[in-house]
Amino acid sequence: MIDSKQKVINSAKRMFWHGGYSTTSPKQVMADSGVGQGSYYHHFPSKAELGREVVEANGRDLLASVQAAMEGLPTGRERLVAFLGSANAALDGCQIGNFTYDAGIQAEPELRAALSSAFGQLSSLLEDTVREGQEDGSLPAGLDPQKTAAAVLAVVEGAFVTARASGQQASADDATAGFLALLLSA
Amino acid sequence: MIDSKQKVINSAKRMFWHGGYSTTSPKQVMADSGVGQGSYYHHFPSKAELGREVVEANGRDLLASVQAAMEGLPTGRERLVAFLGSANAALDGCQIGNFTYDAGIQAEPELRAALSSAFGQLSSLLEDTVREGQEDGSLPAGLDPQKTAAAVLAVVEGAFVTARASGQQASADDATAGFLALLLSA
DNA sequence: GTCTATAACTTGATAGAC
DNA sequence: GTCTATCAAGTTATAGAC
Numbered sequence: 289m290i291d292s293k294q295k296v297i298n299s300a301k302r303m304f305w306h307g308g309y310s311t312t313s314p315k316q317v318m319a320d321s322g323v324g325q326g327s328y329y330h331h332f333p334s335k336a337e338l339g340r341e342v343v344e345a346n347g348r349d350l351l352a353s354v355q356a357a358m359e360g361l362p363t364g365r366e367r368l369v370a371f372l373g374s375a376n377a378a379l380d381g382c383q384i385g386n387f388t389y390d391a392g393i394q395a396e397p398e399l400r401a402a403l404s405s406a407f408g409q410l411s412s413l414l415e416d417t418v419r420e421g422q423e424d425g426s427l428p429a430g431l432d433p434q435k436t437a438a439a440v441l442a443v444v445e446g447a448f449v450t451a452r453a454s455g456q457q458a459s460a461d462d463a464t465a466g467f468l469a470l471l472l473s474a
Numbered sequence: 475m476i477d478s479k480q481k482v483i484n485s486a487k488r489m490f491w492h493g494g495y496s497t498t499s500p501k502q503v504m505a506d507s508g509v510g511q512g513s514y515y516h517h518f519p520s521k522a523e524l525g526r527e528v529v530e531a532n533g534r535d536l537l538a539s540v541q542a543a544m545e546g547l548p549t550g551r552e553r554l555v556a557f558l559g560s561a562n563a564a565l566d567g568c569q570i571g572n573f574t575y576d577a578g579i580q581a582e583p584e585l586r587a588a589l590s591s592a593f594g595q596l597s598s599l600l601e602d603t604v605r606e607g608q609e610d611g612s613l614p615a616g617l618d619p620q621k622t623a624a625a626v627l628a629v630v631e632g633a634f635v636t637a638r639a640s641g642q643q644a645s646a647d648d649a650t651a652g653f654l655a656l657l658l659s660a
Numbered sequence: 661g662t663c664t665a666t667a668a669c670t671t672g673a674t675a676g677a678c
Numbered sequence: 679g680t681c682t683a684t685c686a687a688g689t690t691a692t693a694g695a696c
Contacts, residue, residue, distance in 0.1 A: 435648045
């Protein structure tokens with residue numbers, strides 16, 4: 289039996305991801321999770337506390353799934369290509385990128401910090417991967433690792449944005465394919 | 475004397491941009507614009523109607539400022555580089571990209587359509603610009619115009635996202651610089 | 661830890677007079 | 679076109695019993 293606190297977090301992770309933090313109410317989370325009001329407020333006296341746990345958990349989940357997608361691939365370049373595949377279900381939105389335009393997240397310093405931390409970890413992983421690619425000879429030595437990693441992350445985040453704007457997954461696929469062509473020709 | 479309707483739209487354009495559509499109330503728009511409640515509801519019986527006008531207006535504004543930034547530049551490549559500079563004040567968020575993760579926008583078909591249209595026009599402009607660059611010899615003929623344009627748009631939208639996530643304009647600058655290095659070496 | 665009741669406030673409007 | 683009054687529903691909790 290999963291405890292109530294975890295039930296709430298599990299529901300909120302999904303609901304804040306797809307419905308937004310500000311636009312999803314505690315009541316909706318209670319209904320989805322099947323947890324009663326008394327129980328909910330016992331574990332999460334404020335919405336921001338639940339928000340923080342969700343941002344952190346979604347950040348961990350995303351980092352783990354990126355690492356899993358990269359796992360076993362022999363070159364840095366192949367691992368970057370695998371990361372570019374992260375926008376393959378872009379209409380759902382990015383698990384953490386979706387929070388960047390949420391006024392309720394930006395208004396709370398603790399939530400901003402959790403979001404910043406999640407992006408920082410992803411950036412570090414990508415920068416390391418670029419360096420590894422340069423060491424194993426799969427990526428040009430002339431690239432600036434930090435800037436190249438930032439571009440890779442941005443194109444994926446932007447792919448989510450354009451796909452949601454157009455309602456077309458193909459927008460995301462075009463973006464990552466266009467970027468990949470430039471990266472591989474570099 | 476500007477009329478009330480225009481005052482409301484002017485306020486809402488700024489407020490929905492920086493504060494989000496769902497998270498900005500009609501009452502806040504009235505207060506900012508100095509327009510009274512009766513007057514407000516006379517012009518905008520529903521919030522979605524105001525939202526649609528704002529998404530359309532912000533889309534037009536953005537397209538116009540991109541065209542202005544490109545104006546007079548002799549090659550397609552230079553015009554693309556100018557577009558990459560669009561994320562030079564990324565902490566404010568993208569004037570239209572900010573709507574893509576707003577649940578209230580996504581819930582209304584008319585607002586989704588307006589958003590999609592704005593992105594479509596920007597995409598077309600960029601795709602034309604890539605083709606022009608190929609014709610004037612400033613961009614490699616081997617690039618797929620549609621995919622390359624999609625990548626350019628995505629990296630800029632993603633630059634806004636990562637800058638807002640980290641709270642650092644430098645995140646956006648790194649992303650566009652990293653992309654530019656790949657584009658120019660292609 | 662969980663329940664039900666309640667509360668103070670905000671949201672997105674509507675009603676009817678001027 | 680603009681004003682003030684009002685409203686039903688929803689939001690984010692708090693209170694006190696079990």
